[in-house]
Amino acid sequence: MEKININELKNYFDKEIEISGFVDNIRNLQWVQFIILRDSTGKVQVTIEKSEEANKEMVEIINTLPIESTVKITGKVVESPKVKLNGMEIIPSKIEVTSNSSLELPFNFKDLANVNLDTRLDYRFIDLRNEKNNFIFKVQSTLVRYMREYLYNNNFTEIHTPKLLGAASESGAEVFEVKYFDRSAYLAQSPQFYKQMAMAAGMDRIFEVAPCFRAENSNTSRHATEFTSFDVEFSYINSFNDVMNLEAEMLTYALSKLKEELGDKIKELFGIDIVVPTLPFPTMPLADVYKELEERYGYKVDESEKTDMTTEAERLSLKLAKEKFNHEFLFITDFPAEKRAFYHMRNKDGVLQGYDLIWRGVEITSGAQREHRYEEICKNAKEKGLDEDVKFYLGFFKYGCPPHGGFAIGVDRLTMLLLDIPSVKETQFLFRGPNRLNP
Numbered sequence: 001m002e003k004i005n006i007n008e009l010k011n012y013f014d015k016e017i018e019i020s021g022f023v024d025n026i027r028n029l030q031w032v033q034f035i036i037l038r039d040s041t042g043k044v045q046v047t048i049e050k051s052e053e054a055n056k057e058m059v060e061i062i063n064t065l066p067i068e069s070t071v072k073i074t075g076k077v078v079e080s081p082k083v084k085l086n087g088m089e090i091i092p093s094k095i096e097v098t099s100n101s102s103l104e105l106p107f108n109f110k111d112l113a114n115v116n117l118d119t120r121l122d123y124r125f126i127d128l129r130n131e132k133n134n135f136i137f138k139v140q141s142t143l144v145r146y147m148r149e150y151l152y153n154n155n156f157t158e159i160h161t162p163k164l165l166g167a168a169s170e171s172g173a174e175v176f177e178v179k180y181f182d183r184s185a186y187l188a189q190s191p192q193f194y195k196q197m198a199m200a201a202g203m204d205r206i207f208e209v210a211p212c213f214r215a216e217n218s219n220t221s222r223h224a225t226e227f228t229s230f231d232v233e234f235s236y237i238n239s240f241n242d243v244m245n246l247e248a249e250m251l252t253y254a255l256s257k258l259k260e261e262l263g264d265k266i267k268e269l270f271g272i273d274i275v276v277p278t279l280p281f282p283t284m285p286l287a288d289v290y291k292e293l294e295e296r297y298g299y300k301v302d303e304s305e306k307t308d309m310t311t312e313a314e315r316l317s318l319k320l321a322k323e324k325f326n327h328e329f330l331f332i333t334d335f336p337a338e339k340r341a342f343y344h345m346r347n348k349d350g351v352l353q354g355y356d357l358i359w360r361g362v363e364i365t366s367g368a369q370r371e372h373r374y375e376e377i378c379k380n381a382k383e384k385g386l387d388e389d390v391k392f393y394l395g396f397f398k399y400g401c402p403p404h405g406g407f408a409i410g411v412d413r414l415t416m417l418l419l420d421i422p423s424v425k426e427t428q429f430l431f432r433g434p435n436r437l438n439p
Helices: 006-012 053-063 117-122 131-153 192-200 240-270 286-297 311-325 374-383 391-397 411-418
Strands: 016-028 032-039 042-049 070-079 088-099 177-180 183-187 205-213 226-235 283-285 329-333 354-359 362-369 404-410
Touching: 006 016, 006 032, 006 042, 006 088, 016 053, 016 088, 032 053, 032 070, 042 053, 053 088, 131 205, 131 226, 131 240, 131 411, 192 205, 192 226, 192 391, 192 404, 226 240, 226 411, 240 329, 240 354, 240 362, 240 404, 283 286, 286 311, 286 329, 311 329, 311 354, 311 362, 362 411, 374 391, 404 411
Parallel strands: 042 088, 283 329
Antiparallel strands: 016 032, 016 070, 032 042, 070 088, 177 183, 205 226, 226 404, 329 354, 354 362, 362 404
C-alpha cells in the first residue's frame, strides 16, 4: 500500500489502510485498549475491543509493548466525533511491531523544562521526538523553500560549490585546516570566491544553500563552527542598493508565504505571530545609528568601537527601528572598509559599498557590491596581505567581469530569531561548536 501520513487520514474514512509510526501512549483498560500512534505529521487513536476474539493476538502484543516502539497497523479509519483527538480512530485488524523500545528513555521528551540542554543534544534523536522541537525544522525547511522559490521566480540558478579550498575564503585566522593528501586544504568559510567566479563566467544570477565552517572559539547563543548559509550573488547591479532591495523582497515573500502555510501552527506551538514586513526596509548610516542610540537611550561607546555594530547596539537597534520606522528590520550602511573583506567595493572616500541587515536586534546579513575591477581588487588584497594567498581568485577578474553584489544569511540564526528560540544550538539539526563534535 501507498505510505499514508496521519494528517491525511481524513481522506480515508471507512477505508482499509496501512499506517506506521511510534507508539506515543497506551491506555490499557478493562475492556478496551487505546493506542496513540504518532508520526511527524500528527497523532491518531487506535482502538482495540478486548472482548472480540479476532483481537486476541493484538491485545497480547499491546499488553507487553513499550511506548516509543514502532508499529505498522492495518485497519479501518472511522469518523468518531466523540474522540477528542481529531474526531477519528483506527479500528485495527493487524498490528506488526517493527521495532521494540527496549530501554527506558534518558529523559521525558514531552516535558523538557528541567532537562539540561547538553543532555538533550547528547540524545538529539530523542529530543527531536518532542513535537515543538521537531516542528522547528518543518518551519526552517518551509522558509528556505520559499526563499528559493522567490529566487527561482526571478531567474536565479542554484549552484553547488566546493567545501575544500586551496586558500582561505575570508581571512586566515578563522579557518579549519585539513590534511589534503600531501598538502593543506581549508574548509570553506563561505562560497564567496566561487559565487564571484560564477559572475565572471556570465551566470548572472546564482544562489547556494550549503554548510560553511568558521574556526571561531565563540560560545555564544548565535555562533557555531558549522552552519548553513543561504548565499546569493547577481550581476549588472547599479549599486549595493539593488542588493538590499532584492534581499528585502525575498525575505518579505518568504515570510508572507510561511505565515500563510504554517502561521497557525507556529502560533499554537510557539505563541508567535509571524510579522510580514513592509517594503522598503528602513535604512540608516552607521554613524546616525550610534547618534540616535545615544540621544534616545543614552548608549555611548568609544569612537574606536563605532567602526562596526556592537552586540548591544544591535540589540538596541530593534527598539530604534520599531520606534522610528515601525519595523523589525533595519539596514545599516556606510561602514568603514578597514574591518571588512577585501572584495567589498569602496567608494572614493573609502566607505564600504555594503550593509548589515539587523532583524530583531541581531545581525543576519552582511551584503555588498563586490569589487569587480581587476586593478582595484588586487590593490585591496595586497593591503590585507592576501595577494599571494588568493592569486587564483584574483585571476577571475582579468578577463572582464560585470558589476555584481550579493549577501549571505545564516539559516540557523534566521530560524532562531523567527521562532524566538534562545540559541542556534536548538535550530541546528546537530549543533557544532568549540566544545561539541558529537553526535
